[in-house]
Amino acid sequence: MLRTQAPTNPNFLQMARTPKSAGARKASAKESVEPVAAEPVAPASDHEEFPQHTLKLELSFNVYPAGRYGHEDCGLTVDDVLGMYRNMLLQRRFEERAAQMYGKQKIAGFLHLYIGQEAVSTGSAYAIRVGHDSVITAYRDHGIGLALGMSANECMAEMFGKVGGCSKGKGGSMHFFSAAKRMFGGHGIVGAHIPVAVGIGFAHKYKGDGGLCLGFYGDGAAGQGSIHEAMNLAGLYDVPVIFVLENNQYAMGTAVHRAFAETEFTRHAVGYDMPASLVHGMDVFAMCKAVQDHAKLAREGKASLLEVRTYRYRGHSMSDPQKYRTKEELDKKKDEDPILRLKAYILERNMASVEHLDAMDEDVKDEVMASVDFSEASPAPALDDIYDDIYAESNYPYLA
Numbered sequence: 001m002l003r004t005q006a007p008t009n010p011n012f013l014q015m016a017r018t019p020k021s022a023g024a025r026k027a028s029a030k031e032s033v034e035p036v037a038a039e040p041v042a043p044a045s046d047h048e049e050f051p052q053h054t055l056k057l058e059l060s061f062n063v064y065p066a067g068r069y070g071h072e073d074c075g076l077t078v079d080d081v082l083g084m085y086r087n088m089l090l091q092r093r094f095e096e097r098a099a100q101m102y103g104k105q106k107i108a109g110f111l112h113l114y115i116g117q118e119a120v121s122t123g124s125a126y127a128i129r130v131g132h133d134s135v136i137t138a139y140r141d142h143g144i145g146l147a148l149g150m151s152a153n154e155c156m157a158e159m160f161g162k163v164g165g166c167s168k169g170k171g172g173s174m175h176f177f178s179a180a181k182r183m184f185g186g187h188g189i190v191g192a193h194i195p196v197a198v199g200i201g202f203a204h205k206y207k208g209d210g211g212l213c214l215g216f217y218g219d220g221a222a223g224q225g226s227i228h229e230a231m232n233l234a235g236l237y238d239v240p241v242i243f244v245l246e247n248n249q250y251a252m253g254t255a256v257h258r259a260f261a262e263t264e265f266t267r268h269a270v271g272y273d274m275p276a277s278l279v280h281g282m283d284v285f286a287m288c289k290a291v292q293d294h295a296k297l298a299r300e301g302k303a304s305l306l307e308v309r310t311y312r313y314r315g316h317s318m319s320d321p322q323k324y325r326t327k328e329e330l331d332k333k334k335d336e337d338p339i340l341r342l343k344a345y346i347l348e349r350n351m352a353s354v355e356h357l358d359a360m361d362e363d364v365k366d367e368v369m370a371s372v373d374f375s376e377a378s379p380a381p382a383l384d385d386i387y388d389d390i391y392a393e394s395n396y397p398y399l400a
């Protein structure tokens, strides 16, 4: 039976195992066509590479706890820190307003809010080269779009289904997209976009442009076959991709421990020859540092996994009675709020005054309100444009 040992040193990044190089793989493929010897020669030991009793693997993962890292560890300036704060506030205020607009039926279809998870998106955006590196995520995509610098106008108008939206109003809440930010969506089928993340990462490698792809997915997606197939290819082909598993502890109403035999998701990486780290997702600097470190691995041609422990404050979508969790659990998590944490960090270090941060909040609220006005004023897509930007060609026989 295969046994594993508990991590001995939580700060040790790599899993302590012999890496299998691409060269070694090629050699073994070549060996397989060697002719069979007429007289088989007995090896020195029948069990030289095959243990008779127990095969022990020692696994170690790096951890990025809350409060360990500050902005200087991430190479960030005071302006960056204030920018991060504004960026997280924008996501929060944007979604609060979106929820209100949903109630007014200005937004139709599904609406999945990211509130509570803002440190994950902002920390990641400040760790990569936005516009050069690529990003892809699932349907809970507003925070990541805004973190990458997509405008409140194009994001709100998309949810209103208007032509001023980032997908010209034809995608809606779940399908944010931006070529300029290399944000590849916004995907509704759980786990389906992660093979695309590996494809995008492979394209960076193929072109040799030094870019990488961040592929975000939820804990609920972590058991999807497509994700494991994609991870295997990424490990095999050394694709510059970071699998970012946002473990917000629920998939709709199902808690992780009710759905997974193995709830330590870092261990998923072991089967695919990848390093993995565990990150406290309510601390923007922990998140930023983790993505920076893993981006280095990616640029050296190593795929890797981040399990990010985070939490969503709102329901799965707008119609969720949330009977699967207690108010106490929710309140406890709100004590770890990523925006309040960063606010305390800024004030403790006199990076800005309370008045300055309050004014910033007002400014953000104005920006969001202006995006609502922009969306109201933007026209709906014309019926004649229904197939535009959907198909690569315009003459498919089945198009009306």
Ligand SMILES: Cc1ncc(C[n+]2csc(CCOP(=O)(O)OP(=O)(O)O)c2C)c(N)n1
Residues within 6 Å of the ligand: 140, 188, 189, 190, 191, 217, 218, 219, 220, 221, 222, 248, 250, 251, 252, 316
């Ligand atoms: C293949 C597939 N199965 C089921 C669904 C229905 N579904 C939508 S969201 C969701 C839960 C996913 O949870 P998770 O991956 O943890 O993401 P979170 O909502 O927590 O961000 C499910 C099962 C779907 N969209 N696609």
Ligand SMILES: [Mg+2]
Residues within 6 Å of the ligand: 218, 219, 220, 246, 247, 248, 249, 250, 251, 252
């Ligand atoms: Mg989840």
